[in-house]
Amino acid sequence: MNIDDVHGKIKKLQALPPVHVPERVLAEAMKQFEAKFPKSKTLQKELATSIPGGCEHTNAIKEPFPLVMHKAQDCYLWDIDGNRFIDYLMASGPIILGHNYPELRDHVIKIIQEQGPVTGFMVEAELAAAKKIKQHVKSVEQVRFFQTGTEVSMEAIRLARVFTGKQKVIKLDGSYHGWHDQMLLDLHVMGTKNILCHGIPIGCYEHTISVKPDDADRLEKVIKRNQGEGKGGVAAVFIEPPGGDGGTHPLHPEYYKAVREVCDRNDVLLVMDEVITGFRLALGGAQQYFGVKADLTMLGKIVGHGYPSAGALGGRADIMQYLAGGVGGTDKTGSTIQKNAYASGTLAGNTLTCSAAAKAIECIEKTGAIDIAARVADK
Structure with missing residues (x-):
């Protein structure tokens, strides 16, 4: 199926009228739901007294009440009532080897027992993980680790501004690049601006521009319109492959190269948000799959394969040099702050997350997990 067929099917679905479920059918379904998940229903009432809304997971179905899970193994989840589910979400994408993959789990346990989870200083695992990322993502020359994909997004913006000396960043309408203030614009649903996000001063969007996807000519016009003295200039264009909101708004495969060319012509950095696609579309992520190189690459939970505190920003060495640890040094004369x-x-x-990252990539390499997942998805 080509991209035009995909877009055609999406338009047909959007044109269909809503399906209204008869009240009696809905009432019977709710009755069966409550009978099947009694422990979740009971615990939900208690959860609501300690956790806002009784649920803090974005992808959980909250009506009539969220299910409470007990165990994850391989491709399955079990809830506290003992029901087993096939898990197609896999913690929103990072777990391609399967939940609690034995070789990875045993490696992590050994690391905790022998080295501990964190030191607060440099460890060998950081180098091992960085080398694995560099091995496969060819555009990446250096890597800096973070704790979440949102942190990576925040730093990618800051780093692009420091390197280029420009202020504005461009995102595609409908894309999601973490939940920090500057990027909570037109997220998930195209054209919604900031109506889904409260508590953010309008000034936070001053240097964020949202543009229509799949229109490289329009993108270039927007970049040029913001060039010149007093206009701030565009520091970077952010793309979320395979399309906004985790592929809900799929991009044309040729669009990536077109954006690369636009960025090159206008001295703008291309940032690929591979939080969803890194080590999943291919070992080299969407960049390998679509044949394009980014200036900066964002990786999130995918780095740790489900283990916590995972994120990484990679890129060209001349850009990444501004991410050296510390608050900044001075030049050789000691008179100017770098x-x-x-x-x-x-x-x-x-130690824990970086060890898990290096080992998980090794396991993906030797199992051919990406190809296996693709074959299953194609059935």
């Missing part, structure tokens, strides 16, 4: 895109995080680059 430019620095400040970043921090006590648990960033910890």
